Amino acid sequence: MTEKFVEMRHITKKFGQFKANDDISLSVHKGEILALLGENGAGKSTLMGMLSGLLETTSGEILINGKEVKMKNPREAKDYGIGMVHQHFMLIPAFTVLENIILGDEPIKRGGRIDYSGAEKRIKELSARYQLDIDIHAKVLDITVGMQQRVEIMKALYREANIFIFDEPTAALTPQEIDQLMKIFRALADEGKSIIFITHKLKEIKETADRCVVIRNGRVIDTVEVKDATEEHLAEMMVGRKLRNSVEKKQVDQDKLVLDVKKLNVEKNGWLGVKNLDIQVHTGEIVGVAGIDGNGQTELIEAITGMRKIKSGSIEIKGKHYENKPVRQITEAGVGYIPEDRQTVGLILPLTLAENLSLKNYYQKPANKSGVLNYQYINEHGRQLISDYDIRSQNEQVAVGSLSGGNQQKVVVARELASDPDLLIAANPTRGVDVGAIEYIHEMINNERNSGKAVLLVSFELDEILKLSDRIVVMHAGEIVGEIDPKDTSAQELGLMMAGKKVQANTQEAVK
Amino acid sequence: MKLKVKSSWVIPLVAIISGFIVGAIIMLIFGYDPIQNYASLFDGAFGGVYSVGETLRNMTPLILTALGFSVASKAGFFNIGGSGQYLMGWFGAIIVALKFSFLPGWLLIIVSILAGALLGGLWSAIAGVLRAYFGTSEVITTIMLNYVSLYFVNFAVKDWLAGKGEDSSPNIAAKASLRGNFLENLTANSTLHWGFLIAIIICFVIWFYFNRMKSGFELRSVGINEEASKYAGMNVKKTIIMSMLISGLLAGLGGALDGLGNFQNISVSNALPQVGYDGMAVALLVNYSPIGIILSALLFSALQIGGMSISVYSNTPTEIVSIVTAAIIFFVAIKYVIELLLNKRKNKPQKKEAVKEEGAGK
Incomplete structure (x- = not known):
């Protein structure tokens, strides 16, 4: 050479x-x-x-x-x-x-x-x-x-x-x-x-x-x-070990509706980021939302989780309406949310690992006793999750910002799953995370599905969508342009739909 | 991690020493004797029970305006309105003490203090509400509110409290005063009053609030990252208003205690009270630590009280103390440079820290 x-x-x-x-x-x-x-x-x-x-x-x-x-x-x-x-x-x-x-x-x-x-x-x-x-x-x-x-x-x-x-x-x-x-x-x-x-x-x-x-x-x-x-x-x-390329999908009941979004319109910088969108997620299924970044996925999940105001439409979670409700109320309805950006949304980097693991329950008993935080409990809870979810860290007192990307993401996943949500919303849950952690997080998300929970997965990684989803919907320019069964589609076909081609939409209506 | 804990003490210490050195150099340049002057400064601040009493008394409002500034800063706001809030607190306490003098002494004191603190708090909450709902910069609104409070208090003192042709209110009744025989006897008739004790207690209360209370945790979270706090389900708007309210409450308390303990009345003034701004310096020196503020306020108070005796024993102008103070703040402000120099001195192993910081960003 x-x-x-x-x-x-x-x-x-x-x-x-x-x-x-x-x-x-x-x-x-x-x-x-x-x-x-x-x-x-x-x-x-x-x-x-x-x-x-x-x-x-x-x-x-x-x-x-x-x-x-x-x-x-x-x-x-x-x-x-x-x-x-x-x-x-x-x-x-x-x-x-x-x-x-x-x-x-x-x-x-x-x-x-x-x-x-x-x-x-x-x-x-x-x-x-x-x-x-x-x-x-x-x-x-x-x-x-x-x-x-x-x-x-x-x-x-x-x-x-x-x-x-x-x-x-x-x-x-x-x-x-x-x-x-x-x-x-x-x-x-x-x-x-x-x-x-x-x-x-x-x-x-x-x-x-x-x-x-x-x-x-x-x-x-x-x-x-x-x-x-x-x-x-x-x-x-x-x-340093063998990796599993697929997840094991158990036979579970998929008949109960958990998330029901109808005719949702969400504004983004003055125009509609989400247009007249319908989406349903049932128990025991993972619905994958595929699409190129910036086609309204962020607005969709932010609307469902209460982070963003909606313009019109309805959002029902387990049969109750949650349009424009405070974030905490939606969390308490049983929604776990792994946000797209762990650094600016999912975590408060200078706070400790234990504090971050308690971000969703710090205000409830036993972490909060009439306004005073029980740090003994918060730290104990932190240690528990660190060992349960295999988070690599010296202890629960380090600033979460000092952890590697994969470990930071595990912190978010641990916290959101620990609350045992009925609906898990995961936005690019493995972005910037290494293969080992990806495998782990995928397994965790699939476990939720297998235990009968509803999962809405938004991802720009086609492989991730194809590997995990029971159903795939494709989003383009704020609309759902088609729905497909991951078993009979390929990355190429998905890619075409993501670019806005509605070719498959009609034939796939039947699968629904 | 270790370095961080240490540097929280090292930086202020280096800044203080550097400040004194700069002061000494300037004195030498202009032909004054720094050693003599620093000796008389120390003597003026700590040279006897009376001096100590004065120094501690002067700490009281400094502690509270510093705490007020810290609470806002921890929540991510720059509350420059400490002066106005202090003034409103002072005014609120005096007017209640004068108008409700029929109440029994202990009740009158409590009501007056609360009135002052509350007025300061509400004053600052105006900026909080504007910030939370309209995104108005609190820097601008608090500065404007400072002037509004100055002219409002001047008007109110002249029109409502002072006698014809006078510029100040009558003195409050002795039963409303925070001074007491015990403290006066102890400190050879200094102006030390019970407000000092209250200020010290409040430092620990605020420490507890920041580090152990739910609301304090929310305040810190919002201060670090609003978006993540919203995601965690916190009420960000409420927290913003709350932090500004508490911030003003503390500065107002400072004014109330100073009014009832030190001044005993309120007068028309030309300028905003300096203590509101000094409080910012006190807080900055110790990076908003509520316990550190006690020490920091002691230093600044000693500089102010001791500084007055500089010109008594020599012909050095008292303003030299302002130069020392300014230099200390300057060195705190450039703490990054100090850190850099300290790290360089310790040589290579420290490079690791820098890289770790970068790694943490990923």
Whole structure:
């Protein structure tokens, strides 16, 4: 193969006594796409942190183009041609795309003026060459997440990066944007750039990567040629055990109606986000709502859970009306809700694990005795849930914000299931969570179904919808455009419907 | 985790020491003797039972305006209206003490204190209601309410309480006063009054409220994340109004105690009472900790009381104390820089903390 661009040899990184990286070696060649696979907390980000100058190694060496280098800060890493695209973009929303790209490396004309036209010309050349579709005069706050990411890539290209590090680049993207990103990866590699991307999504690795380094507990488990490895094998290496690909669906009564939504209209920024929508969920069934992000799913579940006012229509839970009722009243009606965004909605990050686990019952006996909180009970309750739901944490007193994404999500799931709801509403319950935790959360949701509870599942992950649902409805532009049986559909067919094609809608009416 | 616990003490301490150093440097530049001046400052604040009494008395309103500011801040609001709420509290207590003087002493004191606190609370709740229902910035409304209270109190004192041609109300009856023979004998006739004890007790009450009570938990939750609090089923609007009410209640209580214990009457004034703003500094120094406020108020009170004797024993202007105070606040404000310097000094292992913080964001 061609020359090695980057080589990391026997890298160890200790935080106090804890070895985050233990004797890790890897290399990337010119024009290669290398995937770094591992669960949350496996040490991937730490490793890339050292390569991008954010962290210093405890021992081991880093070679770039065969020469050993010591990088003390990200600036130096940049000078070696290393470009990092963070999971959370480092862009200034009020600035234009162009301004964001040149920020910190502004080309200066005589007299100290910024050479905008020169920069623009260069960016246009680069975007043509790498097929990066960006609108350089738009403000960052007006562009999509996918385009923001392309701006980040352009920032690195503009600085003549040769090695691109991506930290979970697809976490916030829609399926279409993911496809586009994969094409960009290819284009970059074809031009001789090297790419390292951190991920725990196996499909992406199969699609684009040349080689894959699997990391678990800070050690390299194996480095494999992607074309020789199956997804199952990769997953097993990552979590260290066999994973189950399906859930066991028991025969349960599905005859009682739990959630009955009729002719629901919900406003979103002045127009209808949900239009005349009907949806029913019965006991013992999981109804999956498939659709591309932004087609009214968020508004639908926020309306049902009381987080958002409705314009018209009816929402019945177990035969009682709950339109525009306070959130707490709906919770007490037996509704558990795993929100889409655990960081800003589902959890209060600076509060302790125990407090977060009690967010839905802190005001009731025995947690609350006439206005005074019984912390003995709250902590005990916390410890109980931590062990019941396998939440990995030192104790119940740590701030929930210090846990990994997967564990944070388990906290939300534990709290919502602990109240034994009759209706569980789960919005993207496994977003940004690693395979092991995904399996666990899926099992938990399916257990609810098997014990006769009703589940409304909204997800952008088609695999998740197909794996869990008893029925699938597809949402597009605020409406339900069709209903299908997951047993006789495929991801392709679903994808078409999500894009708004009503082709299947008629034939599937019969299944209802 | 360990570092966090420590830094909650380290930052204020470093800020205080730096503040004194800056004060000393400025004194040296202008040819004054810092050692002599700090010695007389200390002597003025703690040099005898009388000084101690004065210092403690001066702490009382500082503690309460600081607590008031803390409650609002914990709920995520910047209540700059402490001055106005304090003034309303002072006014409320005095007017009740004067107009209901037929009541027996103990009842009169209680009713006057409650009236003052309540008036301060309602005053601040106006900003709370505006914020909860109309999203009006509490920064603007509380500043405006400060001026409304100043001119309203001036008008009311002149028109309702003061005699013809006078600028202040008559003194309250001795039975309505918070001063007492016991404290006067103890502190060589200082102005220390029972309000001090009330203020200290309230600090513990607020600590308990924040850390053990359901309503305090809701207040903190809303302060950190409104959306998640709504999701948890909390009544966010109610909590907002409640926090502003309690915040004003405390500042108003400060005014009531100061009125009944210290001033004994109320006068027309040109400017808003400084203590409302000083309370913000007291709270900021200890990052809103109700127990820390006791120590922080002691420091600021000592600076104010002791500062007065600086110009008695030398020709240094008293204003040097304001520079020290300002410098302390400045160093608290740049605590991030202090943290950075402390971490650098301890060298590499600390980098871990920074990364952990970043990791926590994911």
